Amino acid sequence: MEKYQKQYMTITNILLSLNSTIINEVLQKYYIIKCLIKYNIQKIFDILTIYLDLKVKLYPTSKLSGIIRIYLNNKTDEDDTSEILDLHLYDCSIYKYHYNSIEGFFDCNLTFTSYSSINYVYNQYNLKLDDLYYRRVNKKFCYLIHNFSNLEFYIKNKVKLGNILRQYFFNKINYATKLIKDGWIMDDFFLKDKGWSVNYWNNYYTNINLIKYKNNVKLPTCCYLCGKKFNTDINDNNIVFNINDLYIDLECIITNIYS
Numbered sequence: 001m002e003k004y005q006k007q008y009m010t011i012t013n014i015l016l017s018l019n020s021t022i023i024n025e026v027l028q029k030y031y032i033i034k035c036l037i038k039y040n041i042q043k044i045f046d047i048l049t050i051y052l053d054l055k056v057k058l059y060p061t062s063k064l065s066g067i068i069r070i071y072l073n074n075k076t077d078e079d080d081t082s083e084i085l086d087l088h089l090y091d092c093s094i095y096k097y098h099y100n101s102i103e104g105f106f107d108c109n110l111t112f113t114s115y116s117s118i119n120y121v122y123n124q125y126n127l128k129l130d131d132l133y134y135r136r137v138n139k140k141f142c143y144l145i146h147n148f149s150n151l152e153f154y155i156k157n158k159v160k161l162g163n164i165l166r167q168y169f170f171n172k173i174n175y176a177t178k179l180i181k182d183g184w185i186m187d188d189f190f191l192k193d194k195g196w197s198v199n200y201w202n203n204y205y206t207n208i209n210l211i212k213y214k215n216n217v218k219l220p221t222c223c224y225l226c227g228k229k230f231n232t233d234i235n236d237n238n239i240v241f242n243i244n245d246l247y248i249d250l251e252c253i254i255t256n257i258y259s
């Protein structure tokens with residue numbers, strides 16, 4: 001592990017010294033480094049090949065992105081992830097990455113690392129690094145852009161969604177659900193009453209004032225779409241989507257998006 005950490009440091013230092021920005025995505029696997037680059041991928045690959053005494057392979061995924069795989073033990077064993085480091089490189093601006101990635105618009109993914117300003121917040125949203133750090137330690141996160149109101153309208157008026165919107169809503173809800181299953185709590189910290197969240201029903205039931213950032217919230221007892229009663233049992237893994245006063249089972253909201 002020590003050897004691994006040393007190589008990890010060396011590789012990130014090379015990337016940072018090339019003016020790259022390292023993405024600190026919270027659900028990232030330990031053997032993946034996501035990175036926004038300023039030089040083209042071939043150039044980064046050449047430099048890594050020169051400086052690292054290791055086997056390195058380049059897999060271009062598009063004109064502006066690619067994966068560089070580094071074999072830490074110098075053997076090309078594709079299955080052993082403990083000996084592999086994958087650099088996911090994107091030749092684009094932080095703005096473009098933030099708006100187009102699935103994990104964008106979640107406050108827990110707003111911190112980045114660069115050579116000139118070690119850890120910093122992508123400061124479009126008026127949030128402080130301290131706050132984000134504290135929230136990350138406490139496994140709390142929220143959504144940042146007021147663009148889910150359409151979904152509420154579509155649900156209430158039984159409107160069918162087009163493919164692009166369908167995929168958009170699904171990807172964002174699905175990403176939030178992965179965090180929930182990893183023990184995080186989603187709240188309305190930034191958007192307040194314009195926000196949306198997914199959580200275990202038990203967390204809504206016991207922490208609603210902390211999640212909604214207001215007092216005296218009236219919780220319904222059953223799903224808005226199917227009418228089934230929510231389960232308040234602490235051991236139950238009933239995951240629920242919320243926007244405004246609508247509370248909907250995860251399965252029901254996904255089925256609704258795709259119907």
Ligand SMILES: [Zn+2]
Binds near residue numbers: 225227228248249252
């Ligand atoms: Zn339901």
